[in-house]
Amino acid sequence: MNRISKLLSVTAIVAASSASATELEVMHWWTSGGEAAAVKEFADAFNGTGNTWVDAAIAGGEAARAVMVSRLTGGDPMGAFQFNHGRQAEELIEAGLLRDITDIAEAEGWKDIVNPPSLLDACTVDGRIYCAPVNIHSWQWIWLSHKAYDDAGIPVPSNWTEFVAAAPALTEAGKLPLALGQQGWQQRGLFNVLFAALVSNDVFLSVYRDKDAEVAAGAEVAAIFGAASDARAMAAGSTVQNWNDATNLVITGQAGGQVMGDWAQGEFAVAEQVAGEDYSCLPGLGMTELLSTGGDAFYFPVLNDDAEKAAQAELAALMLKPATQVAFNLKKGSLPVRGDIDLSTANDCMQKGLELLSSGALLPDTAMLNTPDTADQISTLFVEFFSDPTITAEDAQAQFVKIIENAE
Amino acid sequence: MVDITSSQLSGPQGPKPRKALSRRNILLYGTLFVVTVYYALPLYVMIVTSLKGMPEIRLGNIFSPPVEVTFEPWVKAWAQACTGLTCDGLSTGFWNSVRITIPSVILSIVIASVNGYALANWKFKGADAFFTILIFGAFIPYQVMLYPIVIMLREIGLYGSLTGLVIVHTIFGMPILTLLFRNYFTSLPEELFKAARVDGAGFWGIYFRIMVPMSLPIFTVAMILQVTGIWNDFLFGVVYTRPESYPMTVSLNNIVNSTQGVKEYNVNMAATIITGLVPLTIYFVSGKLFVRGIAAGAVKG
Amino acid sequence: MADARPSQLFRNKSAKIAAIPMIVTALFVFVGGTAWTIVYSFTKSGLLPRLKWVGLDQYERLWSTKRWIVSIENLMIYGLSMLVLVFVIGFILAALIDQKIRFENTIRTVILYPYALSFVVTGLVWQWILNPEFGIESIVRSWGWESFAFDPLYNADIAIFGVLIAGLWQGSGLVMVLMLAGLRGIDQEVWKAARVDGIPAWKTYIFIVIPMMRPVFITTLVLVVTGIVKIYDLIVAQTGGGPGISTEVPAKYVYDMMFQANNLGQGFAASTMMLLTVALVVIPWAFLEFGGSKKRG
DSSP states (O other): OHHHHHHHHHHHHHHHHTTSOOEEEEEEOOOSHHHHHHHHHHHHHHHHTTOEEEEEEOOSHHHHHHHHHHHHHTTOOOSEEEEESSGGGHHHHHTTOBOOOHHHHHHHTHHHHBSSTHHHHHTEETTEEOEEEOOBBOOOEEEEEHHHHHHHTSOOOSSHHHHHHHHHHHHHTTOEEEEOOSSHHHHHHHHHHHHHHHSOHHHHHHHHTSOOHHHHTSHHHHHHHHHHHHHHHHTTTOOOOSHHHHHHHHHTTSEEEEEOOGGGHHHHHHTTOOBTTTEEEEEGGGTSOOEEEBOEEEEOBOOOOHHHHHHHHHHHHHHTSHHHHHHHHHHHTOBOSBTTSOOTTSOHHHHHHHHHHHHTOEEEOHHHHSOHHHHHHHHHHHHHHHHOTTSOHHHHHHHHHHHHHHOO | OHHHHHHHHTSTTOOSOOOTTOHHHHHHHHHHHHHHHHHHHHHHHHHHHHTSOHHHHHTTOTTSOOSSOOOHHHHIIIIIOOBTTBOOTTHHHHHHHHHHHHHHHHHHHHHHHHHHHHHHHSOOTTHHHHHHHHHHHTTSOGGGGHHHHHHHHHHTTOTTSHHHHHHHHHHHHHHHHHHHHHHHHHHSOHHHHHHHHHTTOOHHHHIIIIIHHHTHHHHHHHHHHHHHHHHHOOHHHHHHSOGGGOOHHHHHHHHHOOSSSOOOHHHHHHHHHHHHHHHHHHHHHHHHHHHHHHIIIIITO | OGGGSOOSHHHHHHHHHHTHHHHHIIIIIIIHHHHHHHHHTTBOOOSSOOOOBOTTHHHHHHHTOHHHHHHHHHHHHHHHHHHHHHHHHHHHHHHHHTTTOTTHHHHHHHHHGGGGSOHHHHHHHHHHHTOTTTSHHHHHHHTTOTTOOOOGGGOTTTHHHHHHHHHHHHHHHHHHHHHHHHHHTSOHHHHHHHHHTTOOHHHIIIIIIHHHTHHHHHHHHHHHHHHHHTOOHHHHHHTTTOSTTTTOOHHHHHHHHHHTSOOHHHHHHHHHHHHHHHHHHHHHHHHHHHSSSOOOO
16 A cells, blocks of 8 residues: 555656656667667657657667766766666766666665565665666576487487587587587676586675685586586587577577577577477576576666656656566566566566576576676686687686686 | 890880780789689678578578578668667668768868878978877777767867767877878979969968869878778767767667677678768779879879 | 978968867877876776776786787787788789779779778678688588688687788778879889880889889878777677687777776776887887978989
């Protein structure tokens, strides 16, 4: 009851202030077909409130970040912008460039509806909320080609151990066991997925959250480097660079599987493949069924104009409304940030993800734990490791320990 | 000895008619053929890819001609591809690019040509030092200068405006263009300059009545360099302006550079070729002037 | 020549006024921007430039980073090969085209067009062409030469030369056109005289024509070397620095540090090292080349 009345009062304020249409520039890097369709859901909903969404789409995080920092430093901030929540935005908040939206979050009751709560924690600095989480993407998936295993005459594996065991049969059949794009973020991602799936959460958290170098040097992490070394051997013939080219190897049955985030299912969908028939998806590599909950969030720069401020508040509130959440996430192929809505139209793989979300088998995303600087160093390490078989698992682990030691 | 001489006579620049199938000609045209294949191969791959449907591209045979020719990717690249909210393809940014390119090219050429003229003919004390700094500036990776320039533009109140972007293009075009013009003007016959001085012409008089009319070819060269550079610029356009004036390359980048979405290689190829058409047209139209310009300029210097 | 130049103060005033944009750019943008970069290289700037002093920490980290060292080595290898090859190829092509050949316009345009296309996608095309699964290697093998191997981008030892193939493809057209223009500017009398004296063509090129083309070589040299030092797009589009870190270059290190790792201080330290090296070589050279006596030739 209380919450509803709060909601109503905010709606009233918002309705009053939006009597005149306000233009709000919103910057994001969602530019592919599906992504654009998803953004359109936000924009339409926002335009429906009488305001105007001025779209500024810039592909590629690097360029987009350069633009955002320039606009903020140049004293010409946009109305709202997309960022990966997590540690990237810390400095902007410290510099007082971002608007504190705690009042909106409280009025909307985000604390009670955002699931998992870690998403809101990632937006919180010193008890104040600075961003609106809008979706959940998870990395811990392996995508398996039924055709590749049929051709090799063996059953489709149901977990990582079986996957490794099946590799020689695939190689014999002229298939690549593991497709892996030759780019740092993909290789780092693979390692982090192995890390999350093969050992207990405590180890993952003490290394990445608590930056415990001793644990990073320990036997359990050594086992992951061993697994990474297996992965390196299985991916030895993988010459593609882009992640979607690697996915294409799985779609066409030239490769057994690929470890990639949930966005890969978009490629399967476009190629008209059916989950469970043409391909399988195993969350947590079929070992530890869990997901990390990364995703995207919107931040709101400090503005002076009252009408624009009101429009910002309206947009923030709108992004987490059940109707927008459903519409946006179905198009985006990601999971909604609130657990209280119905997504029965989602496909098999998404349903698996939803189940894990509601069961709480979750880990925080590495982006929330590591600074971009640390993430970049880890990328460089794995880019070297995966391309050069002479680097032993022990050497790589030693370097990894050093990075963790120096991490903030 | 006589043999050598006669073979030299039929060598480069030789006016003598030759047999079509001489060893020399086979070698010459053979080499040029191989070279042309090397240069044209990527363009061939781009064109055939842009005419294929995605299922055919997934088969991965990049050299094979399309089984079923489709122009849909071209239509999509120009008019339908979505970049964020708007689904107008490259056409959205086209006029913005024109609006950015024309003033930037004109301003950068005017300023650099006057600079080059001052350096060549009216050298004053300290000019060399500034020119040396300018040449050094040509080596600075422009990404490093992004934020300092943001701060400078903010201080003079031009951040986020088209004027600001035009100034940035002028600044980054200045080193090479000034070098180009300086070398050219140095090479013009001195007698002309002296005669004009005797007639009482001043700095601007000589520039407008003698230098400019005599240097149309080098202006064409500068135009080609600048049009290529500014038309293809992405980073400055996106950092120093606001969304309503984003150039076409922002749409191009959005089409080809999305990381997590489905990649449509055929549309990417079509979009790249379409974007390149403007500089290519400039090359084509001014091809002859381009060559004559440099010949008249840098060489005789 | 000094007497040819006007010496009175007021005449030079026009020249000085005309040079104001150059002076402002040189001082504020290039000197000012470089100074700004150097100052912030001693700070712990992350996503935003901030004056949190850390002394030489950024430089210590820079020089203990393997990727930076590899980047410098790669730039040396790539730069030297590119410089030599682009001049040799550019000049030879120009000399060939200068033989009064047929289809000159077509051939020249074909060689120049890569310069007009954005590298984001052409880099991808080179990635495909050099890919052993569906590029040249697979085509030649399908013709029956089963043992043919050509996969420069997938062998860390030679990957930088795979980049060079595409770099030459993109850059040699412009050099060719500049050289061609230079050749066209050579007086025909020079060739006639050489022929009369019985000097072989190659000797005429090397000992007579090329020295006469000095200014065009200088302009081209500056264009090519600045391109090499700043090489970035090509690498990102074609290899992303891989396999491993075998094709990393300094400008990419700077850019990645600034905008991906959110570590501006480290990026500025790296760019300061680049600029320092450039300054040590370029400033004395430029001063000798462009300063001193005026009106060469």
